[in-house]
Amino acid sequence: MLGKCFSIFCISSIIYSLICGNLKDLCDSILKGASKSVTVVISIIGFMAFWNGIMEVLKSSGAIARLSKLLKPILKHVFPKSFKENVATEEITACISASVLGLSNATTPLALSAIEKMNATRKSNKATNDMVTLSILGCACFNLIPTTIIAMRVSQGASITYEIIVPVWICSFVCMVVGIILSRIVGKISGDC
Amino acid sequence: MEIVEKFSFLVLPLILLVASFIILLGKKKDYFSSFLKGATDGATSAVKLLPTMxxxxxxxxxxxxxxxxxxxxxxxxxxxxxxxxxxxxxxxxxxxxxxxxxxxxxxxxxxxxxxxxxxxxxxxxxxxxxxxxxxxxxxxxxxxxxxxxxxxxxxxxxxxxxxxxxxxxxxxxxxx
Structure with missing residues (x-):
């Protein structure tokens, strides 16, 4: 996937520059791009390390387990079948709590094991309604602090930094709710697998 | 919008405050070493981004x-x-x-x-x-x-x- 992205960008730009004859700009942009990647990565290392460290403290003290408990009554309505049969509920709540706190490294493995557990007792290779809902939550999940984005903005000298949090919350909350509602409606109409 | 602005600046300090109290008062284990472990992971995953970036x-x-x-x-x-x-x-x-x-x-x-x-x-x-x-x-x-x-x-x-x-x-x- 990444390889395709990269080569499409390269091929289309080289062909376009050959047609327009601005090869000097193209060569400049290759050199600048390569050195810029180092600046971008170095500028976000500090904040990513710091934030991950703080989150590790919260995780090891059991704060995430507590958040999971708070979320359980809400998630019961979002994943009705899993909570009724008590399948993978721990994984689902942990996955959602981790992604709210922005622990993206922890979210994916938790979601994978949740789906695996939901799939363990079935033979079909079709996704169930709850699996679809979980994957949509993975796509548009409410995130408390968009750390990487703020770090990138700060590193580029932005004056608007933490102020983006509230619009981000509104946007991801609306997307999340619309996603859940759509997933539940379509799931109900088409029946569960 | 001013309230929103002030509120935005509160979120990070609040989380940090909770974490600091855990490090200061937690008796179960040394929470600062958990911080160091997490920070190492964070730095590593940022560095791992470099080749793709x-x-x-x-x-x-x-x-x-x-x-x-x-x-x-x-x-x-x-x-x-x-x-x-x-x-x-x-x-x-x-x-x-x-x-x-x-x-x-x-x-x-x-x-x-x-x-x-x-x-x-x-x-x-x-x-x-x-x-x-x-x-x-x-x-x-x-x-x-x-x-x-x-x-x-x-x-x-x-x-x-x-x-x-x-x-x-x-x-x-x-x-x-």
Whole structure:
């Protein structure tokens, strides 16, 4: 996937520059791009390390387990079948709590094991309604602090930094709710697998 | 908006306050060593981004440097302007659903070429922060359990990512 992205960008730009004859700009942009990647990565290392460290403290003290408990009554309505049969509920709540706190490294493995557990007792290779809902939550999940984005903005000298949090919350909350509602409606109409 | 602004600056200190109290008062174990462990992981994953970022930032900066992105943006701009989406974020709309590191690279490029406080950069920031890489997420989530029929997952996820683009632009205009 990444390889395709990269080569499409390269091929289309080289062909376009050959047609327009601005090869000097193209060569400049290759050199600048390569050195810029180092600046971008170095500028976000500090904040990513710091934030991950703080989150590790919260995780090891059991704060995430507590958040999971708070979320359980809400998630019961979002994943009705899993909570009724008590399948993978721990994984689902942990996955959602981790992604709210922005622990993206922890979210994916938790979601994978949740789906695996939901799939363990079935033979079909079709996704169930709850699996679809979980994957949509993975796509548009409410995130408390968009750390990487703020770090990138700060590193580029932005004056608007933490102020983006509230619009981000509104946007991801609306997307999340619309996603859940759509997933539940379509799931109900088409029946569960 | 001033309350919103003050509130935004409160979130991080509050989380930090909780974490500091845990480190200070926690008796179960040495929580500062958990901090160090987490920080090491964070730094490692940031460094691991470098090779991908290197390739993709070159790709994206070629895309803008050669003028082809201006060309595409020029074609699309009447349509984009009509719906209030700045045409500068077009490369981001292309890469966001597919790959996290590619869109992060595109995002960095948008910030540096338009200025981080410009309307386009603000829209891009909200898009980046509010939705994930939908196609990638769905591929990963289902491929591990060998589920082939993802049913309505992909259409809804794509709908959400389009919704987030519109919403981000509206919110950027409302807030800043």
């Amino acid at each position: 290197c390739a993709l930032i070159v790709g994206v900066s070629m895309f803008t440097g050669s003028g082809i992105s201006d060309f595409i943006a020029h074609i699309l701009s009447p349509f984009f302007d009509k719906i209030g989406v700045p045409s500068e974020i077009f490369p981001l709309i292309l890469t966001r659903p597919i790959s996290g590191s590619a869109s992060l690279a595109t995002f960095g490029e948008i910030l540096s070429s338009n200025g981080p406080d410009s309307y386009a950069s603000l829209c891009a920031s909200i898009i980046m922060a509010s939705t994930d890489t939908v196609i990638y997420v769905i591929c990963i989530y289902f491929s591990a359990s060998r589920i082939k029929h993802t049913r309505h997952a992909l259409p809804i996820a794509l709908f959400i990512s389009i919704l987030s683009i519109f919403l981000s632009c509206i919110l950027a205009r409302l807030f800043f």
